[in-house]
Amino acid sequence: MRAPGLALSLLIAAGCVLAASGVPGLLLRWRSLWGPRIAASATVLGSLLGLAGCALVLGGSGAAAVSLPSAVPGGRLVLADDALSGFFALPVFVVGSLGSLYGLAYWPPAEHPRNGRRLRFCYGLLLGSITFVTLARDGVGFLVAWEAMALSGYFLVTTDARSREARRAGWLYLLFSHAGTLCLVGFFALLASSGGGFALHALAPGQIGRGAATVAFLLAFVGFGIKAGAMPLHSWLPAAHAAAPSHVSAVMSGVMLKAGIYGIVRAASVLPAPPVSWGAFVLTVGGCSALLAIAFALGQRDLKRLLAYSSIENVGIILLGLGLALVGRSAGRPDWVMLGLAGCLLHVWNHALFKSLLFFGAGSVAHATGTRDLELTGGLARRMPATAGLFLLGSVAICGLPPLNGFVSELFVYLGLVRTAIAPGPAWAALPAPVLAATGALAVACFVKVFGGAFLGTARSAAAGEAHESPPLMLAPMAVLAVACAVLGAAPGLAAPALERAVAVWAGHPLPGPSLAGLAPLGRISTGAAALLAATALLTLAVLPACRRGRRRAPELPTWGCGYAGGSPRLQYTASSFAQLVTARFAWALRPRERPPRLDGLFPAPARFESHVGDSVLDRVLLPRARRLRKTAARLRIYQQGDLQQYVLYIVAAIALLLLFNLPLNWLVGTLCGP
């Protein structure tokens, strides 16, 4: 159905409705229940409009554009939709609406008098601005939407303004965000100087020089990579995602990071004729990011910080797919482009789904036990069975295990990478495949640690022992996301047409050669998933009677602890001890700060052992440099006496100097020296 204008209008309308969804709540009293309800309904309505628009765009309606007069002289505000924009806009609507419903029960006005209204307002603004980021096609409009997204993200991170952790996280976030925006301004300036104005259209091959194109690509990569959270630009991510409320973390992780990825993907499609080095660079960054981030995740004991590092890992996997597509474009191999970019884009969707599911689960755990510390939870599967089951599904999905959706996108990337190995010529592009395998194995370790530490075993604290199941309004969004994961994993053919259209938009033309279904075994994946589930179900049913009999016969058996009669929850393995074998091996990167216990004398006093894994890039690189800079800058204090007039005098001197430069020198000399 070709209705290009309709799809664009739906998407623009969705963006506006989402941005305005929190405004009615601002006008009502903080205690009113109608504020959150109106906000949630508006978000769901906007999301439905947006989903309809995305469905039209991804279903094959052509691209449309609308051009509005802009306040900037000489420019126009251009909004357009195409399959790539629609692809990245879809997670906004899905995760945004579900998060809003989750927030109804998670952040009720009665418990949060000071910041509920601000939270809902900024939440709506965040969703709306991300929608407009995907729709903007000129530099100024893009940057305005980008800044709106960044600022609303800042206010969401510092929602709990009383917490020192939240304030510090917000400060870091703002610093990094603005550094990124600076790079983006440079990128757009370079694009404009090559004759395209501020418009974001694909440049012709001769329009921009090779050096300028590389600089532009690096600027775009750094600027967007800061927002996406690629290592080593990621230091703001763990703190920000841990400090924000859980449904906001879900949106930030699932959607806002993808806005950064969208930027890199769009920049890569705009710049013509990429050399192979760009693809190699992206592959390297993606691989290192993935491997190191999951090692960092294994070292965390805060559940949400761990999930944040896991997001960085998944961004690394997405970048691997993009790097492969870039290499394929340079080498003229459309099958590599198709597999790489399809893996990248499908992983964008997959990650949005299962990471949001996991963050909602983390929010439920925090809501039920009052803590995010994995060392203080445990045994929650018995008290919160539904949450545990859904969280398990999310964990299996994020590890990329069949039959769920993570496996499909990783399979695309693997297929592409191994294809580069069997092609004639050097096969360095296949080296990320074992790195991806190691990452997958570490992810299994990490999420067994999370699931086992939080939900299995026995409760390690009193609060965990009295946990209660979440209300249905918190479980329903998780269930929807879980079903989506299962459906995408069992029937990836559903997403294939949308993926092919998005890849065609990226490459500028529909790719020659076999389609995605011809390159990847989509049908076999479905039958395999079905076979796995059927076999598991049958075998489980076969052993179930014996298990039931066993439970009935001896209901209160304790676990065999080698004969210790007085077992306590502190005997079981903790989450950090589970991960210790791996974190010890990665200690060169993680650099844990350990304070060993001091035991001296025959009857030593009680002692403690403390170990903490911070963020190495932040603690070892950025903070020492910042401290040194501050010491150097302190020497410039003599110019900063706090005197207002002195500062204005500096401004006057600067202006006078600038004016003086513009006066023709001979005239000045003539008047001063007289005729």
Added chain:
Amino acid sequence: MISLLSSLVAALLLVNLVALGTSRISTVVRAVASQGVLLGLLAVAAQGRLNGTVVALALASIVLKGWLIPVILFRALRQVAIKREVEPALGLLPSLLLGAFATVLAVAAGNRLPLAETRLAPLLIPASLATVACGFILITARRKAISQVLGYLVLENGIFIFGLLLVDAMPFLVEVGVLLDLFVGIFVLSIIIHHINREFSSLDTRRLSLLKE
């Protein structure tokens, strides 16, 4: 029209010097208010014909700068109970001389700057530069916080004059935005003055350097 224009410009430059030469703050406020009115008339005169946009702009300028902002400032003055600038950083006579020198320099050198040549440029560019310079002198040479506000107003007036040259090229939106800016700025500054007085029991800006650390 040119003669009307040149008399308005001359009146403007005189009002600048009046503002610099007196230590009574209420006089300075009245001078700035009259500058606002003069600017509105200048806007109409510069355009020549009575364009709807320009008339609206002129009216807005007159109402805002001639009436509303002086009302706010007088109210702030009453709250703070200050009548005179007693200890300026630069004495009254020196600042007056400096202002005069800046005006002369602006008139002599202003037309040599590589700016666009228009019909009105020879008159308006020197006026603008002189007003900006007088505004700066007010800011740097006076100690009381309220004088800073007045210096800022004069500065904005100078920029407004410059903007009159471009009233065809710049969209209406920008001029209105500048006016809004100004209004909000003055509003906030008047509140701040009250707080400064409450905190330090004086409006002397030297006390503000205590806030440095």
Added chain:
Amino acid sequence: MWSVIAHAAVLALLPPLLGGVVTKTKALFAGRRGPSVWQPYFDLVKLLRKGVALSATTTWVFVLAPVLAVVTAVMAGLLVPLGSFAPPVAFAGDFVLFAYLFALGRFFTAAAALDTGSPFEGMGAAREVGFAWLTEPALFFAFLALARLSGSLSLDGMLRATEGAWLQRTAPLVLTAAGVLIVLLTECSRMPVDDPTTHLELTMIHEVMVLDHSGPLLGLVEYGAAVKLFVLEALLLHVMAPTARVTGWPGLALFLLGLLAVAIGIGAVESTMARLRLLHVPTLLIAAVLSCGFAFLLLSR
């Protein structure tokens, strides 16, 4: 059609025999007579008849883990060719499914170990996942080398292409075989990585993870481990020997004999090597990664 049935039958029935052969070999090396090679079958039947004792701490994850261990191992077995016959399931990229099926089994086995809340099982689970992150890249380097050698993206093509390659590409294949051998020893918890017969929980890896399972669940666990050993031995045999040279049913019979020979070899390795200190196992695994990596490097010149 008959080959598919034969494949399924061999996959279902032969694995415990391999475990029995390994145990018999170790007994003979130690100068004992040892149990019969058919003993694992008797053990399985005995376990199926026993009752299940479930700890009060465990949840449904504990029941699901042995089931998944068997299902994933069997499904992986359907992807590996036996002899010169094609496997029942083959498609481009099935080697990824192969590796990730084992990862799925590992996820749930480790989760079930944590489910019991026992420190010993947690220890075993920590070690198991702590070594897996090195065996997976070794396995994938081996797959990359085989893919480059054969030009095929399916396990079927990859494993049967070693037939002609042994003469020209001896070095890479030897390196790959060494790497896959170390992966097999780790994944199946054999010496020198783990001692399957130790009864000290502090020294076990795999055995301690399944300490709390009983009755049919333990039977499933043992059977799943046997199938895993079978599948990885088949993989190793394909890499080590030109298995596609003898075709048809004689080829299958020769392949099965080869599997028994590999089992005897594993028994010999277990009897002659001492268990490595736990801290040195990652070094061995990194050696496996480097070995397969060098094989790939040599092939990509």
